[in-house]
Amino acid sequence: AQSVTQLDSHVSVSEGTPVLLRCNYSSSYSPSLFWYVQHPNKGLQLLLKYTSAATLVKGINGFEAEFKKSETSFHLTKPSAHMSDAAEYFCVVSDRGTNAGKSTFGDGTTLTVKP
């Protein structure tokens, strides 16, 4: 079985300060992990993905995430928040086991960026 938990439903930061959005996953097989961003009234856009290559993954707009198997985590970070980063962020897991073909989404983290 696979599951994903986003540990914070809301995160608020000031512009120019670091961003940390936390995600823990559970998977019986080698997982693929993704972060997507959704701006208000828009579809979802891929930020970055981990598919068993390098454990530190760089994405678009300065975001990166580190796959830590021992901690079953895939936290999303950015050194300096920008106002345009305010959005909903989803962590997603997909594995090759009995859930093959399905992805499981976290409940989302709303990021607020204060001026």
Next chain:
Amino acid sequence: NAGVTQTPKFQVLKTGQSMTLQCAQDMNHNSMYWYRQDPGMGLRLIYYSASEGTTDKGEVPNGYNVSRLNKREFSLRLESAAPSQTSVYFCASCVSSYNEQFFGPGTRLTVL
């Protein structure tokens, strides 16, 4: 290259009415998905199609049916709409099941 397109963008139905949501992709992807998004609940998988000619139930399939018409198109049908089906519906596609998904813009459905 339009990516994933969905029609309609908005729809209001009365309880008991039926409708079909259309989805098409032009990226030659094998797998296609239908999700619903409700506040505070992320995206939940309704149905998916791993390849042309196959469909499988996801987490919340009750009240829905799907058709994988061909490799490009994957439609979602509500036979008898209920207020609990008020939601935003997203279609997605990907090359294969373990790669990133590409999402359509969504259909906002209200059932009165």
